[in-house]
Every structure is written in structure tokens, then in C-alpha cells.
Amino acid sequence: MATITKSANLVWEKTKPHLPWVTLITLVIIVGIADANFLKPQNMISLAADVVPLFIMAMGITFAIYIGGIDLSAQSIANMTTVIATVALAMFGIGAAFICILTGAALGAVSGFVTTRLYVPSFVSTIAVGGVAYSVGQWLSGQRALYMDAALRENAFAWMVGNTAGLPHELVIGGTLLFIAWFLMTRTSFGRALKAIGAGELAAVASGLNVDRIKVIAFALSGAFAAIAGLLFAVKLSGGSPTIANGFLLPAIVAVLVGGTPLTGGVGGMINTLIGTLIVAVIRSSMLYFEIDATKQQMVFGIILIIAIAATIDRSKLRIVK
Amino acid sequence: MYELKAIDKNFPGVQALKSVDFHVGRGEIVGLVGENGAGKSTLMKVIYGAYQPDGGSIVIDGKTVRFQNPRQAMDHGIGMVFQEQSLITNLTVMENIFLGFEQQFVSMGVINWSKMAEAARKQLAKVKLDIDPATITAKLSFAQRQLVELAKVLTLEERVDGDLVILLDEPTSVLAEEEVELLFKLVRDLIKRASFIFVSHRMDEVLELSDRVYVMKDGSVVDVVSREHASINEIQHKMVGREVDKEYYRETKQIDHSDEVLASFENVSHGSRYSNISFELHRGEVLCLVGTEGSGREAILRTLYGLDKPSSGTIRIKGRKVTRFRARAGVRRGVGYVPRERKVEGIVVGMNVYENMTLNQMERYSSSGVLRIGEEKELAQNWINRLGIKTPGVNEDCGGLSGGNQQKVVLAKWRSAGSDIILLDHPTRGLDIGAKEDVYDMVREISADGVGIILVADTLEEAIGLAHVIIVLKDGEMQRVFRGFREGKPSLYDLVHHMI
Numbered sequence: 001m002a003t004i005t006k007s008a009n010l011v012w013e014k015t016k017p018h019l020p021w022v023t024l025i026t027l028v029i030i031v032g033i034a035d036a037n038f039l040k041p042q043n044m045i046s047l048a049a050d051v052v053p054l055f056i057m058a059m060g061i062t063f064a065i066y067i068g069g070i071d072l073s074a075q076s077i078a079n080m081t082t083v084i085a086t087v088a089l090a091m092f093g094i095g096a097a098f099i100c101i102l103t104g105a106a107l108g109a110v111s112g113f114v115t116t117r118l119y120v121p122s123f124v125s126t127i128a129v130g131g132v133a134y135s136v137g138q139w140l141s142g143q144r145a146l147y148m149d150a151a152l153r154e155n156a157f158a159w160m161v162g163n164t165a166g167l168p169h170e171l172v173i174g175g176t177l178l179f180i181a182w183f184l185m186t187r188t189s190f191g192r193a194l195k196a197i198g199a200g201e202l203a204a205v206a207s208g209l210n211v212d213r214i215k216v217i218a219f220a221l222s223g224a225f226a227a228i229a230g231l232l233f234a235v236k237l238s239g240g241s242p243t244i245a246n247g248f249l250l251p252a253i254v255a256v257l258v259g260g261t262p263l264t265g266g267v268g269g270m271i272n273t274l275i276g277t278l279i280v281a282v283i284r285s286s287m288l289y290f291e292i293d294a295t296k297q298q299m300v301f302g303i304i305l306i307i308a309i310a311a312t313i314d315r316s317k318l319r320i321v322k
Numbered sequence: 323m324y325e326l327k328a329i330d331k332n333f334p335g336v337q338a339l340k341s342v343d344f345h346v347g348r349g350e351i352v353g354l355v356g357e358n359g360a361g362k363s364t365l366m367k368v369i370y371g372a373y374q375p376d377g378g379s380i381v382i383d384g385k386t387v388r389f390q391n392p393r394q395a396m397d398h399g400i401g402m403v404f405q406e407q408s409l410i411t412n413l414t415v416m417e418n419i420f421l422g423f424e425q426q427f428v429s430m431g432v433i434n435w436s437k438m439a440e441a442a443r444k445q446l447a448k449v450k451l452d453i454d455p456a457t458i459t460a461k462l463s464f465a466q467r468q469l470v471e472l473a474k475v476l477t478l479e480e481r482v483d484g485d486l487v488i489l490l491d492e493p494t495s496v497l498a499e500e501e502v503e504l505l506f507k508l509v510r511d512l513i514k515r516a517s518f519i520f521v522s523h524r525m526d527e528v529l530e531l532s533d534r535v536y537v538m539k540d541g542s543v544v545d546v547v548s549r550e551h552a553s554i555n556e557i558q559h560k561m562v563g564r565e566v567d568k569e570y571y572r573e574t575k576q577i578d579h580s581d582e583v584l585a586s587f588e589n590v591s592h593g594s595r596y597s598n599i600s601f602e603l604h605r606g607e608v609l610c611l612v613g614t615e616g617s618g619r620e621a622i623l624r625t626l627y628g629l630d631k632p633s634s635g636t637i638r639i640k641g642r643k644v645t646r647f648r649a650r651a652g653v654r655r656g657v658g659y660v661p662r663e664r665k666v667e668g669i670v671v672g673m674n675v676y677e678n679m680t681l682n683q684m685e686r687y688s689s690s691g692v693l694r695i696g697e698e699k700e701l702a703q704n705w706i707n708r709l710g711i712k713t714p715g716v717n718e719d720c721g722g723l724s725g726g727n728q729q730k731v732v733l734a735k736w737r738s739a740g741s742d743i744i745l746l747d748h749p750t751r752g753l754d755i756g757a758k759e760d761v762y763d764m765v766r767e768i769s770a771d772g773v774g775i776i777l778v779a780d781t782l783e784e785a786i787g788l789a790h791v792i793i794v795l796k797d798g799e800m801q802r803v804f805r806g807f808r809e810g811k812p813s814l815y816d817l818v819h820h821m822i
Contacts, residue, residue, distance in 0.1 A: 188691045189684035196681055199672035206629075206667040207682040207735075208653035266672045 016312070020260045020275045027279060031286045038285065049168035051281040053078075053229040053236070055274070056174060057248055058255040059181050060108075060225025062273045063218040065256050066185070067197045068265030069122035071219065073111060073130030074226035075249035077104050080137035081230025082240030086146040094156040100231045101224050107133055108223020112216030122219070137242035145241040148234070157235040170232065177228065182270040184221075194218060198265030250301045254308060255280045262312035323348050323383055324400075324487045324517065330377035331364055336725060336754065338364040340541045341378065348485055349513040353532030354521045357561055357781065361541040362521055366489055369519070370402040371395030383484060393422075399482040401475030401516075402489045409459050409467055409474075416442035416455035419474045423481070445473040448515070449508060465501045468493060469508075479515055486516035493520070494527055506531050525554045537561055540754060570759070571787025575766040579606035579790055583641075584743050584774040585626065585657075590635030595621040596798035599635070601791075603743065603774040608765060610777045610785040613795035613821055619778045620662070621798075623745045626776065627659040628652030639743065653682050655743075658736025662747040662778075664725065668732040671721030675713055676702035678720045678731055683739040705734035709764070726757025733764055737773075744768060746777045750784065762788065782818070786811050794820040 032039040057074050064071035081100045088096035107129050114125035148157075162169045185191035193214045196204040205211050229248075234240045259276025261268025283304070287297055324346040331339040339361050346352050356362045367373040368380075371389035379386045382398055389395040392402070409418045416435075419442050420427070427438045435456075442455035449469045459467060478486050490509070494502045509518055509531065522528050528535055529552055537545045537560045545560050582605040591597040596618030603609050611619040624630045626637065631647035638644065639655045652659070661667035669678050676698040680687050687698050702716040709730045713723055720731055729749060736744055746765070750758040765788055769775055779785035785792055792804040794817055801820040804812040 187693060187695075189688045189693055190691060192677060192681070192684060192693060195673060195677070196670050200666065200670035202663070202667045203670045204681070205649060206659055206661055208648075208650040209681070210650055 017260065019311075020258065020272060020279065023258070024275050024279050024282065027282045027286070031282055031289065034286070035289050038289070045166070045168065045171070047281055047285055048278075049170045051277055051284075052170040052174040053233045053245075054248060054252055054255065054280070055277040056177055056232065057226050057229035058252040058259075058273050058277050059177060059270055060222040060229070061252055062181070062256050062261055062268070062270060063194070063225075064122060064126075064222045065253075065261050065263060066265050066268065067194050067215060067218050068201070068263075069115065069215070069219070070253075070263070071108070071111065071126045071222040071226070072123055072249065073107065073126040073133060074222065074229075074252060075245050075247075076130035076134040076137070077107055077223055077226040078230030078233060078245040078248060079242050080133040080140075081227045082234035082237075082244050083137040083141040083146060083242055084240075085231050085234040086148050086240035087140055089148055089152050089156060093152065096156065097231055100227045104227025104230070105220045105224040108226070109216055109220040111223070112219030115219065116212040116215050126219075134242065137240075141240065141242050143242060145239060145244070147239040150238070153235065153238055160232060160235045170236075173232065177225070178270055178274060181221075181225075185269050190214065190217065195266060199267070247298065250298055250305065251280050251284070254301050254305045257305065257308040257312055260312060263309055264313055323485055325381040326365075326369070326378065327381060328378035329365070329368055329375045329380075331368060331373060332376050336752070338541050339368065339375070342538075342541075342543050344536060344543065346487055346517045346519060349517060350534070351509065351513065351518045351520060351532050353528035353535035354519055354538065355525065355528055355535060355557060355561060356538030360538040360561070362538055363491075364541075365538070366402070366491060366519075366521060369395070369487075370400050370489055396478060397482060399478055399484050399486045400489070401478050401486060402491070403468065403471050403475055403493060404491055409471060411458075411460040413459055414456050415446070415453065415459055415462070415470055418459055418470060419445055419455070419477060421474075423477070442473075445477055446470070448476050448512070449473045465497055465505075468497070468505070472508075476512075476515065487519065488516045489519045489521065491521050494522060494524060502527070525557060529554065529557075570762070571784065572762050572766045573787060575770070576608075576788075576790070577606065577770060579604045579769070579774075580772070584639070586636075586638045587622075587626075588636040588638075590622075590625065590632045590637055592618075592621055592625060592630060592632045594798070596795070599800060601793060601800075601803075603776060605742070605772045605774055606769045607790045608769055608775045608777055608788050610779055610789035610792045611795060612779065612782060612785050612792055612817055616797075617795040617821070618798035619795055620747055622795075623659070623747055623776060623778060626652075626743070627657050627745055628655070629659075653739065653741075656741050658682075658739065658741030658744045660729070660732050660736065660744065660746045660749055662751060664728055664732065664751075665721070669720040669728050672719060674717050674719055675706065675711070675723075675731060676716045679705065679735045679738060682735055686739075701738055702734075705731075705738060709734055710760075724757065725753050726760055729753065729757070729761060730764070733768075737768065742772065743774050743776070746775060748778055748780050750780045782814055786814070786817070792817065796821055 037043055057078060061071050061074055081104060084103060085096050085100050088099050092099065111122065111126045111129045114120050115122045160169055160173060185194065193204065193209050196209060197211055197214060201211060230245060233245060237244065255276035256273050257263065257276070258279050259268065259272035261272050284297065287300065292300065326342060326344040329339050329342040342365060354362055364373065368375050371392040371394055374390065387398055416438050420438060424433055427434050439455045446453065446455065449472050451466060451469045451473065453466065459470065462470065475488050493505060497505065520528060520531055529549060532549060534546055534548050535552060535557065536543050537547065537557055539561055547557065583602045584605055585603045587599050587601050590599045599622060601609065611622060613619050621630065625632050628647050628649050628651050636643060639657065665671055670681065679702050680698045684693065687694050699716045705711065706713060706716065711727050711730045713727060720728060723731065750761050753761065765775060777785065777788060779788065786806065789806060792806060792812060794801040804816065806812050
């Protein structure tokens with residue numbers, strides 16, 4: 001009996017890395033059969049373009065999860081960024097984009113600093129920083145929805161959401177960021193250090209890596225990506241509001257985990273998150289097709305999240321779960 | 323009454339138990355001895371339910387049983403008195419004794435404390451410990467806590483039908499002589515209530531207490547001797563399984579070290595961990611730190627590597643005073659650290675061979691942060707060939723390699739980074755004999771190359787065999803320095819005498 005469980009485990013370990021893309025293709029086929037329109041290139045492209053802000057946020061969270069942490073502030077930072085982008089656009093034009101990204105990175109760095117220097121687990125430090133970001137957004141906006149001046153938006157940001165030869169610019173932005181994040185993770189010493197921290201932090205310390213600094217950078221990147229997601233969202237909707245990105249966090253985390261970057265860190269990466277985001281996108285549009293009410297979507301993502309965590313987590317790394 | 327039949331237990335790359343047969347009779351005291359890594363602790367874990375065997379069966383009173391966890395083993399009367407005690411020190415004695423079994427004292431949803439105290443007193447009487455059950459455990463002496471632990475295990479008597487088997491893991495290692503006597507007397511009195519399995523590395527004690535002694539080596543039981551027929555020498559011989567061979571530690575390859583000082587400690591102290599440590603490490607020298615657990619051996623290594631800042635004293639590395647205490651600075655100073663926890667601190671499980679080998683020197687293999695992966699692979703392949711690392715290739719996850727090959731990866735990591743001071747913390751722990759010998763070969767080669775080595779050895783024999791200089795530590799202080807080169811080596815007795 002012992003040998004059976006052992007070989008079953010082995011089979012599971014071998015299949016696990018392939019589960020995400022198999023799931024994606026299976027889902028696409030199922031939804032495609034149910035609704036032939038789904039498979040039309042036009043539909044696929046607009047589906048992908050719609051999901052880009054979520055994808056960018058999920059890429060950011062991937063940095064945090066890859067080192068074995070988590071970033072729960074992403075949604076609040078995106079919320080805040082939509083407000084900052086709208087307010088700053090009137091004053092600084094395109095410069096607003098830099099302000100947004102820097103603010104996001106700075107808040108992420110604060111989370112990283114609190115986690116590494118004050119020994120506060122990242123799920124708490126990022127919730128706290130998220131609280132700050134959320135309330136900055138509310139304060140700046142006076143708790144109202146703000147709208148961008150059409151002419152200013154046109155000058156500064158229209159390139160983000162345009163369309164060239166049928167290709168939405170969001171996809172170009174998403175693709176460029178994916179390349180940057182992927183390159184960072186797989187081709188640089190920074191990415192290697194992230195992997196070492198996720199897979200064996202003590203060995204990383206014993207090898208002389210500056211683990212604290214690398215963690216702070218990882219959280220700063222997560223914050224910056226969340227801000228870019230918020231910025232893109234604000235441009236798409238021509239305005240900002242402190243609650244506009246609510247409902248993003250759960251699907252973004254689901255995208256990372258379903259893609260195959262487990263909460264324990266050290267494996268997975270940006271390509272996984274791409275697949276995970278597409279899975280989320282397909283599930284979302286299928287929910288529309290199957291007429292699942294928007295209010296029930298978070299329920300579905302909550303359940304998927306639990307299943308994804310349970311399936312991917314590396315239990316040998318967890319002695320105690322609190 | 324309690325029997326293990328042909329138990330196998332495998333870990334990745336290592337067979338920890340090979341067809342072990344073992345039995346304990348009613349009221350019997352059975353000794354279990356073996357070198358570090360012989361499989362004693364794995365066998366114990368199988369017995370008390372922490373590990374599930376991969377083959378063989380456990381038979382209690384003629385019935386085959388399987389334990390998924392220690393709780394199930396306890397339900398069958400198997401109790402464990404841990405060496406590193408399992409009591410929760412901020413709870414009271416009685417709370418500890420009945421931890422997890424408070425239900426029996428609950429009426430209408432509240433715990434009846436006086437009833438629990440009464441029951442606890444009854445348990446404490448069994449071990450002849452006269453203390454208030456409401457005492458906070460932290461206030462007890464170590465010996466008293468051990469008795470509480472035993473009392474806790476003896477509660478099984480009331481809970482379980484059938485006989486008890488109690489494991490005592492190195493119970494005497496922290497006790498004073500008269501406390502050991504008391505414990506032994508107690509255990510002899512308790513054989514009416516339970517059988518005992520007594521695990522210790524102190525051969526004289528095992529022989530004094532046990533009716534029979536199981537001798538383990540390399541995961542197998544190599545002999546079972548009864549007390550009447552046993553001699554310490556004979557058992558020791560069987561444990562080691564060979565004539566204590568000089569060449570085992572490659573002593574003819576030990577060469578005289580140079581006079582060049584690589585590192586020095588001058589009156590270095592670190593809070594309560596160690597104080598007034600002074601020594602010099604020379605090029606080509608092997609310097610061993612020996613002492614019991616907690617004597618400060620490992621703490622000294624960690625300070626020299628740069629993981630821990632000392633509270634006072636001067637450390638020099640290659641003539642320069644060390645002021646920055648960070649692992650990164652240690653690496654730059656040419657200090658390499660081979661940690662005891664190979665799989666936790668040595669290698670990163672989940673990263674492949676070349677990723678592990680360059681982890682401490684990525685700046686050498688990258689230009690403005692971008693890694694030159696081709697060169698990394700080349701480096702790894704070179705060292706795989708040079709040290710004979712058995713792996714399917716440079717892309718293989720290090721977690722899948724055997725312990726000996728993992729250790730070679732760790733050594734290659736530091737050698738390739740050009741470290742000329744290498745700190746070895748239990749480098750042969752958990753390795754089989756062949757892999758140990760590989761490590762000894764490497765120690766000789768590395769020191770012939772002019773590297774200074776500071777070693778915390780797995781056994782005293784290993785320290786004696788490998789060292790030029792042995793520093794004996796006790797409670798963080800230097801007791802004695804032995805210089806032993808080829809013929810002038812100290813004896814085991816010399817060392818133990820100063821350790822305890």
C-alpha cells in the first residue's frame with residue numbers, strides 16, 4: 001500500500017507543473033463548445049485586453065508570493081492610484097504616471113521594510129499598508145468618483161488604450177511588462193535570489209545574500225505593478241474612485257495560485273501567472289455566459305482559491321499553520 | 323509483547339533502516355546504541371509513530387498495528403520521553419501532564435482544577451516527585467522536568483489497556499551523576515508498570531541498566547547482546563564495525579600546516595554563548611572545536627562566518643580586523659560555511675546544481691545583474707567532474723541528490739568562490755560510510771591546497787583523526803588545547819575528561 005501511495009505521489013508531482021495549461025485549454029474548449037462566439041479571435045482579443053489590469057496586478061503579487069510572502073495591499077494601491085492619476089493628470093500631465101508608479105513602489109517598500117525589519121508577517125504588513133493606501137484614496141477624492149479632463153487624458157494617456165491594426169495597446173503594455181518581469185525573474189541575479197529565498201531562505205542567508213534588501217525590492221515591485229494596474233484602469237475608465245478596483249484582489253491572487261506559484265514560494269513565475277490570469281478570464285466570461293450573477297462571482301473565486309491553495313501548496317515546508 | 327519485524331525506512335537517497343527486527347518483553351529494559359547516523363533516532367520515530375515504515379510490520383501482543391501519528395501509538399501504550407523536552411514551560415505541571423486529555427476533568431464545560439491536581443499528584447507519586455502540580459513548569463530544574471515528562475507518559479497506564487512501552491531518549495545527557503542514579507533506580511522500580519527502551523551513547527550506562535542491548539550500524543541491527551555477555555569494548559567494536567583504523571581519517575595524508583595565520587580570535591566573547599576565546603588558524607591547518615551541545619562550538623563558527631556579532635574581543639582575518647558582521651561580508655573575506663543543516667542552510671532544495679553552486683558568488687557570474695548562465699553551467703560541470711558528484715546533470719534539483727553529493731555541492735560552492743577559510747559544521751552528519759570517507763578525502767585535499775579549516779566534528783574520533791589542533795570547550799569556555807599531529811594525537815579519554 002505504501003508503494004502505491006508513493007508512486008501516486010510521484011505521478012502527482014510530475015503532473016502538477018502541467019495542470020495550469022491543461023486546465024486553461026480544457027476550459028477554453030468547454031466554453032467554446034457551449035458558446036461558439038467565444039472562440040472568435042475578436043472576442044478572444046477583447047477578452048485578453050480587458051484582463052490586462054488584473055494581469056499586471058497579479059504579476060506584482062507573484063513577486064511577493066514567489067518569495068513565500070503575500071501582498072494583500074495590491075487592490076487598495078490600485079484604488080488609490082486611480083484617484084492619484086486623475087488628480088495628478090490635471091497638474092502634471094504624463095508626469096502623473098511616474099507619480100503613481102513611484103507611490104506604489106514606495107508603499108510596497110514600506111510593506112517590505114515592516115516585514116523584514118519589524119518581523120511582521122507580510123499578510124499583516126500589507127493589509128496595514130493597504131489600509132493606508134485605501135484611506136489616502138478616499139481622502140484625496142473626497143469619497144467621490146472623479147473624472148479625467150477629456151483633452152488632458154487624450155494628450156497624456158490615450159496611447160495606453162488605443163488600437164493599432166486591431167491590436168489593443170493594453171496587450172502591448174501587458175506583454176512588455178510580462179517580458180520585463182519574466183526577464184527579471186529568470187535571467188538576473190535578483191530573480192535567482194528571489195528563488196533562493198522562496199525555496200530556502202536560510203540557505204540564502206548562509207550563502208551571503210542580502211535577503212532583507214531583496215525582499216524589500218520584491219514588495220516594492222509588487223506595489224509598483226499594482227499602481228500600474230490602477231493607472232491603466234483609470235485611463236480605461238477615464239477617471240478614478242477609491243473603490244473602483246474593489247473585487248480585483250481575490251481574482252488576482254487566484255490567478256497567481258491557479259497558475260502554479262504556490263503560497264510556499266520558490267516555484268512558478270510570471271508565465272504561470274499569465275496562464276492563471278487567462279484561466280480567471282475564461283472562468284469570468286463563462287460565468288457571464290452561464291448567467292451567474294456578478295454578485296456571486298467572488299464566491300466562485302473564493303472557492304477556487306481554496307482549491308488552488310490546497311492543490312499547490314508544498315506541505316513539506318509547512319510545519320505549523322496558524 | 324512488542325515487536326518490530328523487518329522494518330524498512332527510506333529517505334530520498336538513503337535507506338535509514340534496513341530490515342530491522344526488534345522486540346521488547348514485558349518488564350524488560352532494552353538498550354539501543356549506535357553511532358550518530360546509525361539509524362537510532364529513525365527507529366525511535368518509527369516506534370513512537372512519528373514515521374511510518376516503508377516495509378515490515380509492528381506487532382503488539384500478536385496483533386499487527388499501523389500508526390499514522392504519535393497519538394495513535396500512545397493509544398497502544400507507546401510513550402516517549404524526549405531528550406529535548408516536550409513540556410510547554412509556561413503551563414503548570416498538571417496542565418502539561420494532561421495536555422490533550424483534559425476532557426476527563428471537565429464537567430459542564432469547565433475544568434475541575436482540584437480534580438486535575440489530585441490526579442496529577444497521583445502521577446507524580448509514581449516518579450517520586452514531590453512538587454505542587456500547580457507549579458509553572460519553567461520553575462523546575464531540568465531533572466525535575468524530565469521526571470514530569472516521565473509522569474506524563476505514565477498516565478498511559480490508566481488510559482490504555484495492555485502494557486506500556488516507554489522510550490527514553492538520551493535521558494542522562496543533561497543529568498548530574500546522582501540524578502542519573504536516582505533515575506535508574508526509578509526505572510528499575512517502574513518495570514512493574516512498563517517496559518523501557520533506553521537510548522544512549524554512554525555505553526557504561528546502557529550496560530548498567532539494560533537487560534539486552536541492540537547495536538545498530540548503518541541502519542541495521544548488527545547484534546543483540548545480553549548484559550551478562552557484553553563488554554563495552556565489544557559493543558563499541560560492533561558499532562563502528564571495523565578495527566578503529568587510522569587510515570579511515572586519511573592520517574598519512576595529513577601534512578604539516580604553514581605558519582601563515584589566516585584568522586585569529588583574541589579574547590572574543592559573545593554574551594552567554596562563549597567567552598574569552600583565543601586561537602589562531604593557519605594555512606593548511608585543521609582546527610577542531612569539541613564540546614557538548616551548547617558548549618559554544620557552533621556559535622564560534624557563526625561568529626567567524628559573520629552571522630553573529632560578538633560582544634567583545636578582536637577577530638582578524640588575514641591580518642585585517644573584522645568590524646562588519648554580515649554573512650555577505652564573511653563571503654567577501656573568503657570565509658566559507660558548510661552548515662550542519664545541509665538541506666536547510668547548505669543547499670536550496672528546489673534549485674538545481676549550478677544555481678546552488680553560484681548562489682554565494684552571483685556577482686562573478688553576472689554583468690549588471692544579468693546572469694551568464696552558460697558560464698554557471700560550465701563551472702558546475704567542472705566541479706561535478708572534479709569531485710565526482712553523482713548527478714544526472716547540472717540542471718538536476720539538488721534536493722534529489724544523496725546527502726554525500728549534496729555536501730560535495732556545498733563544498734564546491736565555497737571552493738569555487740575561492741574561500742581559503744572553510745568552516746565545517748558536522749560535515750558528515752547523516753552520511754553513510756562511503757560518503758563520510760569522501761568528505762575526509764576532501765578535507766585532506768582542501769588543506770593541502772592551503773585552506774584553513776575549522777571543524778565541529780560529528781564524533782570525537784573524527785575530531786581526533788582529522789585535526790592538527792583540538793580546542794575543548796565547556797560552557798562556552800576553553801578548557802584545554804591539544805596539539806595532535808599523526809602520532810601525538812590525544813585520546814578519547816583526554817577529551818571527554820575536559821568536556822564534562
